[in-house]
Amino acid sequence: MKNQDVAKVFNEIAEMLEIKGDNPFRIRAYRRAAQNIEGLADDISGMKEEELKGIPGIGRDLADKIKEYTTTGSLQFLEDLKREVPPGLLEMLSVPGLGPKTARMLFDKLKVSSIDALEGLAKKGGLRGLPGIKARTEENLLKGIELIKRRSDRFPIGRVLPVAEDLLKKLRENAPVKDISLAGSLRRWKDTIKDIDIIAASNNAAKVMRAFTHLPDVKEVIMSGQTKSSIITREGIQVDLRVVEEDSFGSALAYFTGSKEHNVRLRELAVKKGLKINEYGVFDLKTGKKIGGKKETDIYGSLGLDFIPPELREDSGEINESLEKRLPDLVNLKDIKGDLHVHSKYSDGSHTIEELIDEAKKRGYQYIAITDHSKGLGIARGLSIEQLLEQSKQIKSINNRLRNFMVLSGAEVDIRSDGAIDYPDEVLKKLDIVVASIHSGFRQPKEQITMRLVSAMKNPHVSIIAHPTGRLIGEREAYEIDFDEFLTVAKHTGTAVEINAYPLRLDLSDIYTRKAKGMGIRLAVSTDTHVMNQFDFMRYGVGIARRGWLEKEDLLNTYDYKALLKLLRSKLIRAGIAGGGNDRKSAL
Numbered sequence: 001m002k003n004q005d006v007a008k009v010f011n012e013i014a015e016m017l018e019i020k021g022d023n024p025f026r027i028r029a030y031r032r033a034a035q036n037i038e039g040l041a042d043d044i045s046g047m048k049e050e051e052l053k054g055i056p057g058i059g060r061d062l063a064d065k066i067k068e069y070t071t072t073g074s075l076q077f078l079e080d081l082k083r084e085v086p087p088g089l090l091e092m093l094s095v096p097g098l099g100p101k102t103a104r105m106l107f108d109k110l111k112v113s114s115i116d117a118l119e120g121l122a123k124k125g126g127l128r129g130l131p132g133i134k135a136r137t138e139e140n141l142l143k144g145i146e147l148i149k150r151r152s153d154r155f156p157i158g159r160v161l162p163v164a165e166d167l168l169k170k171l172r173e174n175a176p177v178k179d180i181s182l183a184g185s186l187r188r189w190k191d192t193i194k195d196i197d198i199i200a201a202s203n204n205a206a207k208v209m210r211a212f213t214h215l216p217d218v219k220e221v222i223m224s225g226q227t228k229s230s231i232i233t234r235e236g237i238q239v240d241l242r243v244v245e246e247d248s249f250g251s252a253l254a255y256f257t258g259s260k261e262h263n264v265r266l267r268e269l270a271v272k273k274g275l276k277i278n279e280y281g282v283f284d285l286k287t288g289k290k291i292g293g294k295k296e297t298d299i300y301g302s303l304g305l306d307f308i309p310p311e312l313r314e315d316s317g318e319i320n321e322s323l324e325k326r327l328p329d330l331v332n333l334k335d336i337k338g339d340l341h342v343h344s345k346y347s348d349g350s351h352t353i354e355e356l357i358d359e360a361k362k363r364g365y366q367y368i369a370i371t372d373h374s375k376g377l378g379i380a381r382g383l384s385i386e387q388l389l390e391q392s393k394q395i396k397s398i399n400n401r402l403r404n405f406m407v408l409s410g411a412e413v414d415i416r417s418d419g420a421i422d423y424p425d426e427v428l429k430k431l432d433i434v435v436a437s438i439h440s441g442f443r444q445p446k447e448q449i450t451m452r453l454v455s456a457m458k459n460p461h462v463s464i465i466a467h468p469t470g471r472l473i474g475e476r477e478a479y480e481i482d483f484d485e486f487l488t489v490a491k492h493t494g495t496a497v498e499i500n501a502y503p504l505r506l507d508l509s510d511i512y513t514r515k516a517k518g519m520g521i522r523l524a525v526s527t528d529t530h531v532m533n534q535f536d537f538m539r540y541g542v543g544i545a546r547r548g549w550l551e552k553e554d555l556l557n558t559y560d561y562k563a564l565l566k567l568l569r570s571k572l573i574r575a576g577i578a579g580g581g582n583d584r585k586s587a588l
Contacts, residue, residue, distance in 0.1 A: 002045045002070050003037050004159060004235065009069060009078055010034035015093050016081045018100035032057040036350060036531045045070040056350035056531060088113035096144035096476050105130065119145050140443060147477060154192040155237060156473045158503020158540060161186065163235055164196045167217060175211035176204045179249050183256040187310045189543030191473060191506045195238040197256050201249035212241050248280045251293035255279040261315035269303050269319070311546040330546045333539055335558045338367035341412065341435055341466060341498065341526030346391050347372035347381045349530045353398060353407065359532050361405060367561050369408035370395060371435045374422035376414040383411070385427055392430060406561050408432040412466060417441050419455025421462065428461035433568060435498070437466035446480035453486055457495040460575030463568055464524055465490070467500040467507040475504065483512060487519055494571040496522045496556050501541025513548025522567065524556040
């Protein structure tokens with residue numbers, strides 16, 4: 001699939017146009033097109049022109065550019081831009097916190113055209129004194145450069161999983177495999193992935209290896225062996241394939257899925273029981289007889305353990321819980337009954353409310369919440385109070401026509417630097433759901449960021465805190481929060497916390513998700529959908545929820561519509577607001 005390649009090209013064009021000081025609407029068009037293409041489930045390279053123009057934000061000009069790139073592997077417009085933009089500036093834009101205008105200014109003033117040169121000057125204080133650059137700016141740039149160095153060998157799961165699934169599909173179609181599965185950190189749904197591990201069962205390993213190393217996705221073959229081969233994909237991701245006999249498939253899958261620490265604990269437990277386990281099976285230590293390994297459940301069953309889901313195999317207490325028969329019944333994607341963070345054309349979404357409803361119904365949902373941005377976020381075309389009330393009125397009219405589905409009238413309100421909410425309470429009380437989030441001031445001190453979140457949670461009308469740490473994996477570090485205070489206030493006020501399923505966010509992380517669960521805090525997995533296909537991101541959020549040990553009842557959006565409304569009202573009742581929502585309109 002070339003979706004990510006095309007999206008990357010369009011983002012590069014947007015960045016170079018911004019460096020040149022081009023029309024901001026033109027720049028925004030390329031960024032929007034890149035976002036929409038990245039969220040597509042279908043391979044863009046196989047689409048006809050009319051299908052391409054059916055993608056939001058894609059007109060004839062961009063459709064032609066997509067066709068040119070997917071058929072030739074290059075784009076003349078991009079090459080022309082590269083000749084106009086000084087070399088190295090595009091690479092510098094990968095540094096978090098360094099915008100196109102600043103990059104251009106650094107080049108014009110100091111001829112800085114590489115990350116190494118930028119780092120050297122920042123370390124010596126050589127950037128200070130330029131417009132907008134202070135000592136704190138240099139510190140932030142150095143942190144950003146360090147982030148780039150750390151991320152160089154890892155990829156966000158949202159970039160890796162589609163590649164991995166495409167490889168599995170092609171191997172099933174072109175190789176004599178009896179069984180095949182992803183393994184490693186990808187199967188454990190970690191948020192970043194170093195490489196892709198695939199385990200296959202076959203009685204013709206040589207033929208499987210030939211098919212694997214000759215796939216069209218292969219950029220380089222690192223090694224090709226009888227039972228193991230490694231390649232580099234066009235996306236630069238290493239893939240390791242291991243082929244085993246059918247009666248060893250389960251043991252190999254378990255061995256190459258669990259973290260190193262999890263596997264060590266299993267082997268220690270095996271020795272105590274007079275057994276040996278490895279990638280080939282389960283063996284009696286005395287006789288050497290193989291007693292299991294065809295199925296993954298053989299490994300855990302032989303050790304007296306309940307089956308441990310892949311997401312929990314991190315040696316974080318799961319083995320003891322399994323021995324005591326106390327493993328959680330983890331939430332599944334099929335348990336999700338709705339999405340509580342969705343954007344429409346009213347702000348920066350790409351679709352009408354009716355279109356979003358139709359798509360949600362296809363996924364078997366009972367409800368969605370329309371949560372367009374508030375007025376303070378001008379870049380996202382945030383709604384004025386009048387526009388918000390107009391939207392609420394439209395949602396009420398839509399609900400009157402719907403059967404077996406409801407739309408919650410909501411908003412994603414900005415939390416200002418002083419902790420105030422972007423709409424007054426008399427407006428918020430008319431909504432069914434209020435999602436509050438931070439979109440600016442990411443570098444403020446921990447105390448101020450925490451104060452902003454705490455202040456928002458103390459507002460009785462705020463239902464959920466969205467993407468609470470503001471991180472973008474590999475692009476922007478999480479801002480600093482006093483998590484003990486944040487979670488304590490969430491618990492005390494009855495405010496839910498979001499697991500944002502957008503693959504570059506996955507925020508709340510699995511670690512704090514588990515901590516929130518332990519404190520009895522309710523959470524919600526939401527996609528933050530701006531483009532239709534981003535509803536598909538729900539699975540990434542559920543992956544984080546499972547890594548955080550969440551069960552169905554821990555999530556707001558696993559409850560049916562009536563139960564959800566009671567949970568949303570409960571915060572108002574706790575705050576002593578009459579009727580716990582009697583002032584609310586539309587769906588309530």
